[in-house]
Amino acid sequence: MTLVNETYINKELIKKAKKDDVKLVFDRFEEQQPQCNFGLSGVCCKNCFQGPCRIMPGKSEKGICGANVDTIVARNLLRTAAAGATCHTDHAKKAVFALLKIAEGKTKAYEIKDEAKLRRFAKALGKKSTGPIKAVAKEVALEALEDFRRQQGIFHKTEGCYLNWLKVRATKERIETWKKLGILPVNSDSETSHALRQTTMGNDADPINILRSTLKMGLVDGYGGLNLATDIQDIIFGTPYLTKSESNLGVLKEDYVNIIVHGHVPPLSEKVVEWAKKLNNEAKKIGAKGINVVGMCCTGNELLMRRGIPFAGHVLQQELAIVTGLVDATVVDLQCIYPSLQDITSCYHTKLITTIDFVKIPGALHIKFDIEHADEAAKQIIDVALKAYPKRKKSKIYVPKEKTTVYAGFSVEAIIAALSKLNKKEPLKPLVDNIANGNILGVVGIVGCRNPKLRGLKFHENLTKILLKNNILVVGTGCWAHAAAQEGLMTPEATEKYAGPKLKAVLQAIGKANGLPALPPALHMGSCVDNGRIGTLLGAIADYMKVPIHKLPVAGSAPEYVTEKAVAIGTYFLTLGVAVHLNPVPPVTGSELVTKVLTEDLEKITGSKVLLGATPQAAADVIIAHIKKKRRELGLKV
Amino acid sequence: MTLVNETYINKELIKKAKKDDVKLVFDRFEEQQPQCNFGLSGVCCKNCFQGPCRIMPGKSEKGICGANVDTIVARNLLRTAAAGATCHTDHAKKAVFALLKIAEGKTKAYEIKDEAKLRRFAKALGKKSTGPIKAVAKEVALEALEDFRRQQGIFHKTEGCYLNWLKVRATKERIETWKKLGILPVNSDSETSHALRQTTMGNDADPINILRSTLKMGLVDGYGGLNLATDIQDIIFGTPYLTKSESNLGVLKEDYVNIIVHGHVPPLSEKVVEWAKKLNNEAKKIGAKGINVVGMCCTGNELLMRRGIPFAGHVLQQELAIVTGLVDATVVDLQCIYPSLQDITSCYHTKLITTIDFVKIPGALHIKFDIEHADEAAKQIIDVALKAYPKRKKSKIYVPKEKTTVYAGFSVEAIIAALSKLNKKEPLKPLVDNIANGNILGVVGIVGCRNPKLRGLKFHENLTKILLKNNILVVGTGCWAHAAAQEGLMTPEATEKYAGPKLKAVLQAIGKANGLPALPPALHMGSCVDNGRIGTLLGAIADYMKVPIHKLPVAGSAPEYVTEKAVAIGTYFLTLGVAVHLNPVPPVTGSELVTKVLTEDLEKITGSKVLLGATPQAAADVIIAHIKKKRRELGLKV
16 A cells, blocks of 8 residues: 655655556555564574574573674674675775776776876875876776785785775874774775674674774775775766756656666766767657656766766655656666566566676566676667667656756865865865854765655655754765755755855855855765765865864764665764764664664764654754754854 | 473583573573574565565565565575675684794794695695795795685686685586586685675575575685685694594593683684693692693584594583583683673683684683784683682582593595505595495585574484484584584494494494594594585595586585574585585575575586485485485496
8 A cells, every 4th residue: 555645755656656556665665564673673683593583671681692682783783884885895896997997908988087086096095196097097996906905914014904095085083093993994805704704603792892893894884985986986987066957757758768777886877878879869760859868866876976967766766767657778787776676667668677797686687787898788778778668658658747956066076166266275264164153053964865664754855954944054965865956955046945044145155156146055965875075075174174073063864774885884974973863763772782882982982973863853953962062062153 | 491301411510500590502592482483484684774574475575675585585595604604714814824924934833734735735726835835835825815815807817717725626527517607706705795785785686696696605615714724724733633532521620620612713722732731730739630621612623633632512512511610711712602601601610711803702801812922822821720720619510421432533634544544546445436336325424503493303413323324424523523422423333333234344344454443433524614624525536436526425414503604514515516404494485486496406506405304314314315316326226
């Protein structure tokens, strides 16, 4: 039974799905109720076959091996964070492989678009930054690759034996803090593997030790994953700058061949966009006006950020897009690909195409994608879409109307570029001065997924609005960006409408210097892998203000998190010293100790902690209180 | 409420535990009843925070993301196998580090005991096998280390880009089979990490693809873990040969300082044994007769195999040992260490000492162990035990009587050495001839843990006895070895008592050639990491018979498996082509597809499959039927 009183999602399509007898994520969510409370509180353990065990106070207070609830909860959390981190380290590693192959001439399909950034990194890594670009690229790629090959104490001195990308991306103060904590990661693959063995039955029973490793997963995710992926992708595909486009399912066009590119990585989608242009006339031959490629999920964010391609929807809309009957091909790369897509596309004419060897769906067409044969794969995909177009069923078509304007492309470089119009020498000064004087009360990064548990709350949208009203600048990534854009929060008009008066004045000043009425109040910083951009921005502000990150009046929020990746990202922000609001409540409530460490004690260790708040207002309240506390501690006006 | 009608375990100690108000694993097992059926059938998914989800036919047939039961069951299995494999790859990697450090002179605490084996491996790896031993050791260590550093398609040609240790240890026929399946692992750490991302929400939804990766975990475990660990340990600590000792808790001595070394790796326990001898007089000074070091679990197996040290008990006896009140220190390294040990030791005078940084227990004394400072740590441990000895409480002492003789040390080299007394030129000939003529109906490897779910069945013991009676030679490792030894199955007398007449004659002939009345009918091949020895033996037999392993009349059984490691080991045997009996029924029954693949279809792929049988007789029946089928297919007498 689909709830059609959705307040944040394409209602007509939800009704149509019901009419078309298509089950959606919301239906499956209903069917899964009630959900297991042992799982929800983290007290279920399946790490050996004496079990499964579940802790029930007064009945079964220990697992069969003797593990107590603190150990079990901490172990589950570590495995989750590790699993999340592996998604980003893979994303990063594949980008590094691509860079190396470009450098070695093993692929002609890609080139290096941001040469300056490449040379900056070569220099930061202590490598030769001048000379032929491919030689520099090779050096950078090999240094990055070492983060997957390094062995503790072997070939390297123990001192300084940690990720190269952490060395070049983290602040000195943080590196010292992490060194003292003993959580500097040596090798992304070996660290994530280690999390598995640490949590197996009969290994670690010390919840604090396990939580320490969980923090380490945050660093693996942040530097072996997020930052590395973003930096190498910027080098290859170009660093994003201010761009204008459109969002929501209304970007699908009735009279075009519609191709959705969905997932998280740019190599394939970049090529699909390129070949859609080249083959546009083929669409005209079959009676369409052309080929319309739109992005879904974070592949959508990637294409929007760098190419201004319209982004059609977030994770909860991947199914609804198909229900329009307008999508001729949905091409997926990896992460957040609902297996349901095959069931749903099979109700329409839509072809579902998988492309990655470890992301397959039975029944879908698999077109193997690799960067050596990227052009061939992209052409083949366009061809599949062209062949599907004539098979559209008119009776099954609904043309969605929802569409909003979006300004995006706010990489750190783009933000600095915008600020430098106000102060060329010290671009951060206008931002920092306005934070100091209270015009900007603080900065909050909102990230992550869209959770069907929170239907109707419009958590992303409402939290963002409340923060803006309180003169807090909001930056963010991932599915938040879709939600915010669809709500109209990523335009200069939104500044007028939603920003508190002080924030508004600042954003208008920056905007005007850049030829806009105002800077949007919600800054789209990229896909979920681009959360490193937020970390970099905070690091730059901290360095400029000469205070450590954890003293800044900033916070993070993942108010509708879904994925294991989100847990890893949240942990990255915690290691940075940024308090992170998490909702739904993470599966740690079964352990008082773990809950206390995350929500209280951590503050003494990393300067950060987990904030809880189950409604947008409650979340905003704790976040604002936290920011005010930080301001007071810095001696700033509240 | 402790069940005292245990048939296989030290009954008096169970009674004493009750009297002492000590909770044992059996009590916690009772408290955990009933166990969750969703977990038991593998249909619960916690891989994202839309969930937890559980599949209920007719109610909730898909997870919220749309994953069906096949995907969920397969994903859970892959994570389990990967977690298990990481335990062994760590074990192996640390051994390789040790070898490298010995080679480089960075530790003086160890030396290379089996130089011939080292040189054999150098040769097999294509390295210089002559010249100074340390130079050879370094080459071998670096080649092994490459199995944790190799990157697909980078620095290596794609062809042949897989684990060095697999190249030197697997048969050509198997390598071809695995190549066709696309499961040759490139790098142990990256492969186990990959299992995590493959199974996260929105990545792989193809159960067959996921099961293929599960098979790959078997190869990671087998060659990146088991074989590598055993081979390097043999090189450093010596290859085991026939030895005689004692088993069961009766090896604890009332008038000695008793130290239990417990866990899975030799470096620490070897040193404890060495320093116990050196410091024996210190014990006399405090009124004891000396220091008595005994082994528990697989650390016990390692010490028994190489040094003839008595082995006190299997995983379910680790608690009972302390209940004797005789143990002055329990020193643990890693894996299968019940967190309950701290609760239990705190009821007695026993000091619990943890030694590994990712295996800690709150409340235990932690003495950091690393191979550079091995002597210091071992001395400190002995000192703790000496200080604890005078604190024994007489009123809490119970001296266990259970003690049996055991013959152990059956490495492949030891078995070949024994056989070569019958045929020096072709040592395998007597074995193979007797298999061919039916005197030995087949060979079964029994491995793995002791599961409290199967109390009272004496599964290990009874299955072994039934197989022996049917003229099947039994070899095995791990906790099976403890159970079999305690049951008196590892002596020449057992051959007389339990072996079928044909098998008996063969074992008597081999025994007599080696100065024994008979070879024991149950051959102790080592700790659970030594399952590679069984694989090597099977490979040697297969090569000698010129048939692939999967055609041999052999099988494996993990009749009481507990750990994730056991799943990885079982998968290794499946990749070898060896049918494996698994009990309890693995958590896959929720998926007809996964169950069918494992119990039927796999036979067409690897030549192996999972056998089920919930009692020793039922297990023996399916195993014997399988062996007879294999014999018929080879044209051998049944």
